[in-house]
Amino acid sequence: MGKAFFIDVAKCSGCYNCQFACKEEHCTNEWLPIAAKQPMTGQFWLKVEEHVEGTKPMVRIHYIPVLCNHCKDPACLKAAKNGAVYKREDGLVIIDPEKAVGQKEIVDACPYGNIYWNEELKLPQKCTGCAHLLEEGRVPRCVDVCHTGAIRFGEEEDFADFIDGATVRMPELGLGPKVYYRNIPGRFIAGTVYDPEEEEVIKGAKCHLTNGVKTWDAETDAFGDFWFRDLPRGLFTLTVEADGFDELHFPEIDTKGNSINLGDQPMNRRKA
């Protein structure tokens, strides 16, 4: 057990305070022996990824802050010569700014792309977990400036509830990442149904979705909209039924590339 980051994506408003505070801390200050100065631009020890899902007007955005995973079994540490990467007792993985000079292979070793090369200093650089601040009893800057509590930091044992059901990036690599995520949304399938004769939305239409393994049910709301959220990537079949209307059938909805908005779909009145 040791220190870890706990990120609730549902709480991230995309303000980028974390990304910018990290830069304020490290681009204009030097924190030896933990970190040399980061170049003014170009490195993202913490980077907010913006994900735009769907097509207008069914579009949703979520933001995922990504940073060094401070892995249990760090690939960078293995690639480093001369003890240039070390793991602290609290679990934070640190690149020694003196010993690591010239070791570009440390950058290449990180499968997550979280290590950057400082061309001027010939130095691999990355998130330090603000180890220099922890010594003062403070928390990492990204955590400190998050208004919504989306990024938290602490001992793994204190966050057991969060870890239960959380995901990590590329778990298949088995590196034991110590940045845990919750609520990264899956794909959605959405659309609107309306009566072209009356030019009115159809409320309460029954929508039935299946991917052959699992099924989902929904009803259209006051705007004639249906939403299936947090879906896996794959192929789906959708049927929409409403009293007095011909059934709508969508045989192959593919969410592999993006969430899907089926748009405004007319439902024809059933002929007597």
Add this chain to the structure above:
Amino acid sequence: MKQKEANKYKRLVSFSLMGPESGALCEVECEDGKIVRINPYEYDTEYTEANCNPWHMEARGKTFDPPKRVNITHMGLCYKTRVYSPNRILYPMKRIDWDPEGERHPETRGISGYERISWEEAAKICANEIKRINKTYAPEAILCESDMHGEGKNVAPSHGCPNRMFSLTGGYTQQMRNMDSWEGWYWGAKHVWGCEPVGEMAPQANLIPDMAKYSDAILFWGCDPEVTPLGFGMKMPTLLCYWFTELGIKSIYVCPDLNYGAAIHADKWIPILPGTDPALQLAIAYQWITSGTFDKEYIANHAYGFDKFVDYVLGKEDGIPKTPKWASEKCGVKPWTIKALADYWAEKIVSICHGNGGSYIRAPYATEQARLEVMLLGMQGLGKPGVHQCKLIEWNMWAKNYPLPYTPAFVPEVPHICDAIRTVPGDIPSNIGMSRFPLNDAQKERAPEIVDLFKVLPGPKQYIPRCMVQTAILDKHAEWMGMSCFATAGIPRPGNNRVPTVYDQFQKNEYPRPGMSRIHMIWSTAPCNVTCWNDGFAFQRAYRDPEIETFVVQHPWMENDCYFADLLLPVCTKHEMHDIGNDMSSGTYVSVYKEEPCIPRRGESVSDFDVCVKVLEQFGPEYVKAYTGDLTEEERVRFFYKASGCEEKMSFEEWNERKIFVVPVSETAKDEVPGLGDFASDPEEYPLETPTGLLEYSSSNIERFLPDDTERPPVPHWVEKGESHDERLSSARAEKYPLLCMSNHGRWRIHAQCDDIPWSREVETMKVKGEDGYLYEPCWLSPEEADKRGIKHGDIVKVFNERGIVLCGAYITERLIEHTCYVDHGSRLDPIIPGEVDRGGAINNITPINPMGKNSTGMATSSFLCDVQKVTEEDWAEWKAKAPWAFERHVDSAFGVCVEGWMKDYENGDNYHG
């Protein structure tokens, strides 16, 4: 080690770019005379729990507690880069082509470079020019541009210092700020519900707790709660929006773009073509009227002229019923969605939220959407529980009963030394206290030491609304309605806010006034007209007009209008001076705090106040004494605290020690009637400020004064085109310019400010890197519009119409509907050909020059026609041949355009001075 500890210190300095009351307090950690980091200020909860009666909102079994710290934005967090920016003006500088003793070369403004001169020389030139202009023409030949939005300061404000100086040297012409943040509300909504002074709903007491309890849904209509409130330095609206969702309140967004609030909070996004909101609103009214689903009893008791409104909506007036199908063709929303929205709104309890309005109320004829919105709220029982128009910005401004979300026990009366937006004596009835910051009797009694300093100096001789300045200079004449005052008193005081200024709107005014001189000199502390106001290219041509003999700018950074100045005077930032700050709006508490220098003043910069002192020294010691009252900066802080009324609650010694006085929340805050609740329950006892005291569906004032105005008729109309604007997709112009440009406040800026933060410039919604490596302002396009033009994401594009060309980087996204493009205002100008072509992406360069309507002297800076095309090789070749220098100016790789690019002998190289 011990030595090092001793060199560490903390300072309180607010992030404040929206006037002196807008402070979002930060704690600045410093070491060895340098800023290390900036943190949000954290309240001493032990103190506030015991002394400040903290508020808690309860609704539907959930509680919202006040944040323990000021929720500062990324701009506050990154402000260090602005203090140390390579774009700081550090020394007085003179344009090399400008010789006050010889040739002045106005035609090379915006092209020629600068050289450093001494303060002594600069002050002498300024004083000589003021004297010369006064003698040759008249004092009013000096135009003082000194309103908004510089750093918020009280003892040495960003704006107003030169007005004070010119009051002593003989007089000036006032650039009168138009109601830029409230245009549609001020010129439109005010005629429906009064609601002085800005036309948004007032009072705003207890709205947030009331909506939390009773509303089923909130319409964010043209509102981005994640963007426009940022000007007040805080992220409280973010937290409130999350809470509304947690309570089960639906968030419905009506806007052309999936804005930043909609991106994370929307339950439903209804995209609409920019500026076409009146069509949708009229169709909703049509649905309600024809189906009888509005509050008939309320309308019977609360409305005037409703029958005329019904006649227009049903088509009895013009033969066109405003059906959903009719509206759909105008606004692009499907008829079935319009009906669904109308039905939902009629069935549920719905409020509307705004962050003033942004693009929604700054469009051609935006008076109409503003008026219609109020009328729709009225048809559903405005003022009843959960039915309000709620502001997520400017809390505790304009009137005392505004939320924080709860009203403070009192509003501190921190004096503000300069009045930047003064009326011409005699223009406004004397019972309206338009002077923004006079000392009141209580302040005088508390702090007699500053009575002399606040002696009322002579006002301006004439004025020009800010949105007409370029017209006035270029045409040598201008006429307009109203605007003889900026409807503000800033600090709520009886008599300042509640006296209707609406009649001023019906007075015709002109420039120059009979017998008065035209402008021949300009002095600016607000050099952002080219990027924040209307038709920036026209502003550039005005600044190059041969009649303008001298142009002086005092400012911390080299940007925008600065490139046209003949003299640049260096101003320090908040982080380099003493001040008394007051936070009225950040959301947890109102507070008054002591600001102290974090670092020594950079270069030869001085405060705005001291810039004018240096000039007045050339006039003689009596001028300096009259200007300063013989008080130093620190003495002003001391006595301003004394005058504020806080000293009665916390001694100066304690304040000096704690550095902050937090105002308690009123003990009776929760008892105040929410919003217009009193009017809703008893309109006779609690009338509105309209002439009839009722909601006016046909404005009795417009009926009386301007009944034939087709652009703002008594009953709000859909205006397809008019004599002022022809900016609809139905226009013949749309054949050449088929896109409606939407322009909001920048996500990463506050108007023109903070465009230079290197870390936000790395985010693609802030800047798009072109193939030439230059960081271009993003121009959003839908994939469909991009495909039509062969534009790919990241391409360098030109956004253009008859008014000129602005270069941008294509940002292709599903967040925007077809037939539109979207560019935020405020990107810093980088002129290729001044007045014609801009590389910096300052979109306001090509916005309409005409006022919002012929009788509405506001600016229309969104929802106008343009096209977007890829920049071609031929374009580049033409511009490079015409203006090779524009491509040779140094641009910092991190900060963008910067002062070194404009120096005669600059050293090429990126240069952060921290």
